[in-house]
Amino acid sequence: MKNLEELDRLRENLRQAMKIREQAPEVSVRVSMGTCGIAAGAREIVMSLLEELKEQGLDGVALTQTSCAGLCHYEPLLEVIKGSEKTTYVNIDRDKAREIVRRHLIKGEIVKEWVTPDR
Amino acid sequence: MEELSLHILDIALNSLDAGATRLEIAILEDIPANVLEFKVRDNGHGIAGDLVEQLMDPFYTTKKKKRVGLGIPLLKEAVDRCGGVFRIRASLTVGTTVTARFPWDHLDRAPLGDIAGTLIVLIAGGRSIRLIYRHQYNSETFFFDTRELHSMLGDIPLHTPEVLIWLEDYLKRNIADLKEAGKFEEFGRTG
Numbered sequence: 001m002k003n004l005e006e007l008d009r010l011r012e013n014l015r016q017a018m019k020i021r022e023q024a025p026e027v028s029v030r031v032s033m034g035t036c037g038i039a040a041g042a043r044e045i046v047m048s049l050l051e052e053l054k055e056q057g058l059d060g061v062a063l064t065q066t067s068c069a070g071l072c073h074y075e076p077l078l079e080v081i082k083g084s085e086k087t088t089y090v091n092i093d094r095d096k097a098r099e100i101v102r103r104h105l106i107k108g109e110i111v112k113e114w115v116t117p118d119r
Numbered sequence: 120m121e122e123l124s125l126h127i128l129d130i131a132l133n134s135l136d137a138g139a140t141r142l143e144i145a146i147l148e149d150i151p152a153n154v155l156e157f158k159v160r161d162n163g164h165g166i167a168g169d170l171v172e173q174l175m176d177p178f179y180t181t182k183k184k185k186r187v188g189l190g191i192p193l194l195k196e197a198v199d200r201c202g203g204v205f206r207i208r209a210s211l212t213v214g215t216t217v218t219a220r221f222p223w224d225h226l227d228r229a230p231l232g233d234i235a236g237t238l239i240v241l242i243a244g245g246r247s248i249r250l251i252y253r254h255q256y257n258s259e260t261f262f263f264d265t266r267e268l269h270s271m272l273g274d275i276p277l278h279t280p281e282v283l284i285w286l287e288d289y290l291k292r293n294i295a296d297l298k299e300a301g302k303f304e305e306f307g308r309t310g
Contacts (some may be wrong), residue, residue: 003289007271011286014275033244035190038129043233046240053280056133063278065132094270118254 002104027061027105032077034068034077041093048094049078052101061105074116080104089114120193122232123157123219128240129190130159130217135245137163139214142245144238145253146231147222148301155228156220166209174207194219201225235290238263239283246278254294256301261293 014083023119031050034041048064053061071077075091080100088111089100103109120126127144128230134142139161140141147156164245166174173179177192197219198205221228234254242250242265254262268277268286 003292004271006289007285008267010282011272011275014279014281018275033128033132033240035129035193038125038132043125043128043236043240046243047236050239050243050280050283050287054284059276059279059281061280063243065240067132068138 005111026079026083028081029061030064030066030079030081032069032075033065036068037075037077038071042076043079044094044096045076045092048097049101056101056106058105059099088116090116097113120197121229123229124232124234124237126194126197127157127159127234128237128270129240130194133162133190134159134163134215135248137161137215138167139163139248141249142241143251144306146234146255148256150223150257153223154220155223156218160214160216160218162214165211165214167211171207173208200227235287235294238290239287242286243278243283254297256297259297259301261297263290
């Protein structure tokens with residue numbers, strides 16, 4: 001594989017950085033990725049989340065996907081799960097995804113304007 | 120779907136749902152032969168033979184919460200619109216292979232699009248899966264296997280955001296280089 005020596009450097013940097021970073025609490029973000037979610041832009045949401053998680057240095061967040069939840073008109077949709085608390089954000093875009101990382105995952109505040117009305 | 124890579128993501132996520140531990144995505148672009156073909160092959164729990172036909176029906180779904188399953192019908196429609204070939208080979212013991220073949224130059228063929236993004240999302244979401252990607256452009260080939268990455272990364276998890284962002288860029292560069300290298304052939308044939 002070409003350019004893989006870069007990966008060696010990255011690995012060493014990460015090893016140093018991870019020692020410094022505190023162990024984050026168990027948090028997961030699930031992006032809805034049924035056919036409806038994908039058509040609505042779920043892939044770009046995941047990339048946006050990854051970029052923000054990288055910039056904020058959050059390694060401990062589990063980023064996964066769920067299938068269609070029957071809320072297709074609310075896509076793109078994501079759930080933040082912290083312990084037993086689940087928050088569903090609807091009609092997300094790339095910027096909102098980044099802000100959810102900063103406000104909900106880091107500061108711990110739910111962004112009320114973007115959650116489902118029936119939450 | 121606006122990009123073939125979005126169809127690939129949709130189909131490959133079915134493989135993750137089917138409990139696959141190995142997922143192979145192969146893309147063939149043979150411009151002189153006017154072919155763009157992609158293949159998604161998994162070792163998941165497969166599909167019973169008589170159900171394969173039903174998958175083409177938008178109102179067939181295996182999911183309890185919903186009434187429609189649009190992934191396969193949408194892809195089949197995209198293939199049919201271009202006069203291509205669509206095939207599902209499934210077995211309960213070996214897994215499932217979905218193949219879609221398009222005339223490369225057809226006006227209604229969606230672009231391949233952001234295939235690197237598709238691969239990254241699959242790697243992020245399918246943590247224990249081995250993903251193999253093969254992309255042939257004319258006679259040039261790019262090959263990628265997450266197993267090689269795992270061994271190079273050692274104790275750093277592959278789904279670390281920093282690694283995935285690096286990997287996205289790595290894939291983008293290599294796929295762009297592949298097309299650049301494969302281009303000479305087109306000039307050779309047309310000139």
